[in-house]
């Protein structure tokens with residue numbers, strides 16, 4: 301690989317490029333917009349656009365696109381070339397400030413949840429100046445927000461930027477009130493860890509379920525699953541290692557801080573973690589990471605599966621959203637420092653997060669809800685559907701001493717004695733890892749672990765930012781004008797922790813006892829997406845988002861409709877795929893094998909040879925095939941019934957309760973048949989083949 305510092309960011313119109321290519325006054329003006337949100341003047345945009353075009357065409361780009369994040373959860377682009385007629389039959393390459401700042405894609409086919417009728421098809425894309433433009437596939441990509449003609453957000457970026465602004469406003473105000481007057485800006489930072497599967501592309505192409513739905517709808521248990529834990533952190537296979545090198549190289553060129561890579565628990569499962577960055581940039585980068593993973597995999601004859609549960613019986617994939625807040629003077633507000641029990645500012649911010657998570661557990665749950673993620677949350681591989689927080693022994697003891705007014709004895713540094721001469725002894729971290737917790741404090745940040753692997757991280761961060769902004773705004777009201785500020789701060793910490801201590805749970809979140817205990821504590825257990833979504837439109841949540849200018853009430857209702865529809869459509873596609881595969885691929889293969897057995901049975905009987913086994917096998921196959929046929933017909937009927945339900949919530953409930961159940965019944969018989977039919981007849985790559993074929 302060529303010089304990595306030189307490679308890094310080579311396809312990004314970043315600060316270094318701007319400094320080199322823009323006149324000083326323009327560079328200063330654009331920085332003012334990025335840092336302090338000053339409106340962008342058209343003459344500045346014109347100069348920047350021209351410099352961008354020159355830079356991009358030198359690197360081989362021919363087109364530009366506004367790159368945006370509609371409610372589909374993936375990114376969208378519409379390419380325009382730079383060419384412009386010069387009036388003499390020739391062309392010149394042109395890119396104006398107007399084209400840079402605003403685009404007008406026809407938006408009628410993106411999900412809008414009723415926000416926009418098709419006759420009002422116009423949508424606007426608007427440049428997010430704080431996220432650098434970059435080159436992908438010879439196209440200059442400009443990160444943009446996307447909204448309707450009337451200004452309603454139709455995307456995942458606009459409300460994220462609004463939530464960052466809300467947190468910035470409230471956190472800065474609060475810090476100023478408690479005496480940190482030099483703070484003028486607070487950003488949230490995110491490092492998303494990304495899990496994915498890599499399987500052989502040829503096998504992928506033989507599975508309509510993977511192609512249409514991203515997950516296997518059929519597949520009997522393989523002879524070997526993940527029971528030996530021998531894949532976790534194992535040596536990388538040669539093909540995987542080649543893929544990862546190529547993947548890193550592409551990410552680095554786009555300025556994405558890809559840092560850690562390793563094998564995960566399930567066979568064929570891997571993980572990538574970047575170094576954290578500002579939330580909107582981390583979100584853009586994670587979208588790019590997912591897109592590039594698929595593209596690079598393809599080049600290596602592999603398919604990258606980002607679905608939350610591609611295989612039943614082995615772990616699914618998630619995303620860990622590491623989140624913190626940092627000031628313009630470089631202070632991480634969740635850094636406890638050497639003496640957390642005396643660090644009032646830290647304890648205030650910790651209390652704000654605890655309050656936010658407790659009060660908006662429903663919104664955090666909704667932010668990770670999808671038909672796909674329902675297969676993980678609550679299964680014994682991922683956090684449960686109950687939101688709780690892990691803060692570790694030391695902070696736990698501090699919180700207890702504050703609530704109970706008892707003295708706090710520091711745990712101090714605990715030394716880990718390795719017991720050998722060649723390994724040095726070292727200080728233990730005071731927060732151990734609790735892998736079962738949905739929302740864990742890990743040293744100087746919180747790790748929200750319920751996200752699904754295919755998610756845009758935008759939704760969860762919108763909720764986190766807004767809920768914490770709201771908590772801080774309430775804190776500000778309490779401390780503003782306090783006569784004895786120090787006493788008021790202590791009282792506020794005690795009051796908040798006492799009120800919200802129920803959300804803290806340091807035990808095993810996978811245990812059945814926790815479900816009972818959580819219910820006693822009054823915590824929500826919203827088991828499925830359909831249970832969770834109606835909370836979105838409850839008055840308290842509408843109040844949260846409208847008050848903080850993150851969503852309007854109309855936008856909330858439209859998103860609620862979009863999420864319900866997305867849920868139902870996802871299961872509808874799965875159900876159609878399952879019934880088609882069972883009817884057209886699996887049943888015919890089983891019947892063909894059955895015919896071979898029956899033919900042998902007949903010829904043996906004709907020859908007067910005992911055919912006991914053949915009879916037994918043929919009878920069993922025949923019964924299973926008949927049952928399969930009955931269940932496929934039931935599935936088809938139930939899909940038809942679903943189409944008759946017009947209310948979107950009732951429709952989603954029907955898909956969850958009836959259609960999923962019918963799909964599972966078909967699958968159960970098909971999977972039983974798979975283990976009884978000759979592998980020479982089985983028409984689909986098996987779990988064993990899918991999980992163990994990449995070397």
Ligand code: ADP
Pocket residue numbers: 489490491492493573574575576577622623624625632742744745
């Ligand atoms: P692990 O959780 O696997 O032990 P690390 O502690 O190294 O890994 O961090 C995981 C992720 O958390 C990385 O993406 C890292 O950049 C990110 N991270 C570290 N500090 C912060 C922070 N202050 N804000 C947001 N993310 C952070």
Ligand code: MG
Pocket residue numbers: 493620747
């Ligand atoms: Mg982690």
